[in-house]
Amino acid sequence: MDGYSRFASKRTTLFRASEIRELLKLTEGKDIISLAGGLPDPRVFDERLKDITSRILEDQRDLALQYSPTAGVTEFRKTLIEFTRDKGVKLGPEDDVIVTTGSQESLYLIARVLVDPGDIVIIEEPTYLAAANVFREHGAVFKAIPIDHDGMKTEILEERLRQLKSEGKKPKLAYLVPTCQNPSGSTMTQERRKHLIELAEQYDFLIIEDDPYSFFTFEPLQFDYLKTLDPNYRVLYVSTFSKILAPGLRIGWTIAHKDLVRYIELAKQTVDLHSSTLSQYIAMEAIKKGIVEDTIERARILYKEKRDAMMEALEEHMSSLATWTKPVGGFFTMVYLNVDLDTKALVNEAVTKYKVAYVPGESFFPVTKKKNTMRLNFSYPPPEKIREGVKRIATLVKEKIKA
Numbered sequence: 438m439d440g441y442s443r444f445a446s447k448r449t450t451l452f453r454a455s456e457i458r459e460l461l462k463l464t465e466g467k468d469i470i471s472l473a474g475g476l477p478d479p480r481v482f483d484e485r486l487k488d489i490t491s492r493i494l495e496d497q498r499d500l501a502l503q504y505s506p507t508a509g510v511t512e513f514r515k516t517l518i519e520f521t522r523d524k525g526v527k528l529g530p531e532d533d534v535i536v537t538t539g540s541q542e543s544l545y546l547i548a549r550v551l552v553d554p555g556d557i558v559i560i561e562e563p564t565y566l567a568a569a570n571v572f573r574e575h576g577a578v579f580k581a582i583p584i585d586h587d588g589m590k591t592e593i594l595e596e597r598l599r600q601l602k603s604e605g606k607k608p609k610l611a612y613l614v615p616t617c618q619n620p621s622g623s624t625m626t627q628e629r630r631k632h633l634i635e636l637a638e639q640y641d642f643l644i645i646e647d648d649p650y651s652f653f654t655f656e657p658l659q660f661d662y663l664k665t666l667d668p669n670y671r672v673l674y675v676s677t678f679s680k681i682l683a684p685g686l687r688i689g690w691t692i693a694h695k696d697l698v699r700y701i702e703l704a705k706q707t708v709d710l711h712s713s714t715l716s717q718y719i720a721m722e723a724i725k726k727g728i729v730e731d732t733i734e735r736a737r738i739l740y741k742e743k744r745d746a747m748m749e750a751l752e753e754h755m756s757s758l759a760t761w762t763k764p765v766g767g768f769f770t771m772v773y774l775n776v777d778l779d780t781k782a783l784v785n786e787a788v789t790k791y792k793v794a795y796v797p798g799e800s801f802f803p804v805t806k807k808k809n810t811m812r813l814n815f816s817y818p819p820p821e822k823i824r825e826g827v828k829r830i831a832t833l834v835k836e837k838i839k840a
């Protein structure tokens with residue numbers, strides 16, 4: 438390892454470098470088309486954020502630059518509850534909210550509060566890589582349930598739960614991105630959502646509903662949030678301003694039963710005391726002034742256009758080489774090559790020779806490790822780069838098939 442491994446805690450052996458962050462380092466500042474990252478298009482960022490920030494610093498400086506409560510600025514927490522309700526998430530009288538440093542911190546704190554080494558955590562496959570890393574770090578044992586265009590296959594989940602029960606085991610937690618999933622862009626049907634909630638009741642586990650993308654779907658979708666369908670406070674609803682305002686603010690939130698929120702608050706006290714007070718004031722004003730709604734509308738239009746560009750390019754260049762998911766929202770599509778090529782082994786060549794980057798799919802499949810897959814991002818690059826990037830990937834794959 439390195440010169441300090443003898444000092445490092447055992448926990449560090451569970452750390453995994455995020456492949457995406459490593460790749461971003463490789464592509465930074467170079468003439469490479471990156472379909473690897475997951476950045477918002479900066480054109481969605483609202484110009485008025487500048488004025489709001491100056492106004493806050495003029496009128497409320499003493500508060501906005503000060504330490505604030507661990508669970509979040511009180512007025513902002515009220516605003517967040519209203520905002521979440523306005524978006525169609527039904528909340529119960531026992532629900533409470535905590536503000537976190539991005540939704541990534543929500544996931545981390547939830548894992549810290551709920552997951553002991555050896556606990557079974559149900560995940561989708563493919564799943565959001567950075568969430569899998571959080572649960573792994575806490576010693577979770579994954580049970581992976583495959584997804585299709587309609588989200589997690591709950592009939593398979595049911596079989597798995599029955600099997601676990603027969604072995605005297607049960608999961609503690611299920612982690613899902615049920616709407617506009619990362620990395621597939623799929624959305625769970627209403628029937629499967631209801632089935633999942635029934636199973637959580639029957640087999641007594643909690644559910645994390647991670648929801649960064651549902652506010653800007655590319656087509657009108659009919660669904661109820663898992664939180665809405667949840668009669669007994671089993672769902673922890675997690676969301677973020679990263680895609681609907683600006684990721685640099687690092688503001689996310691979790692809504693769950695107040696007893697769970699209290700645990701999360703205690704965990705947060707030792708992690709970072711509280712999330713940025715200034716960012717909370719900015720996000721609160723952005724909601725009140727309609728800036729978040731305007732950002733959402735820009736996001737919907739812009740990302741739909743780019744999703745379409747990616748779908749067309751895949752159709753044109755990859756139809757004989759692969760299948761891929763058809764995202765109804767979010768930032769990504771997952772590509773499944775028809776041939777048995779390890780995309781991880783090819784990525785360096787893709788970057789150096791073909792000047793295109795993607796994320797090898799393997800780590801989105803923490804259990805089954807599907808190597809012939811890749812995640813492609815369409816939110817950041819302009820449509821012409823998306824087309825060119827896909828064309829280059831197709832050329833690389835064709836070359837490898839011939840070889």
Ligand SMILES: Cc1ncc(COP(=O)(O)O)c(C=O)c1O
Nearest residue numbers: 539540541565614619677679689
């Ligand atoms: C599914 C999902 N969850 C959580 C996050 C973390 O986002 P943030 O910490 O910026 O809120 C992301 C970011 O891409 C994501 O796609």
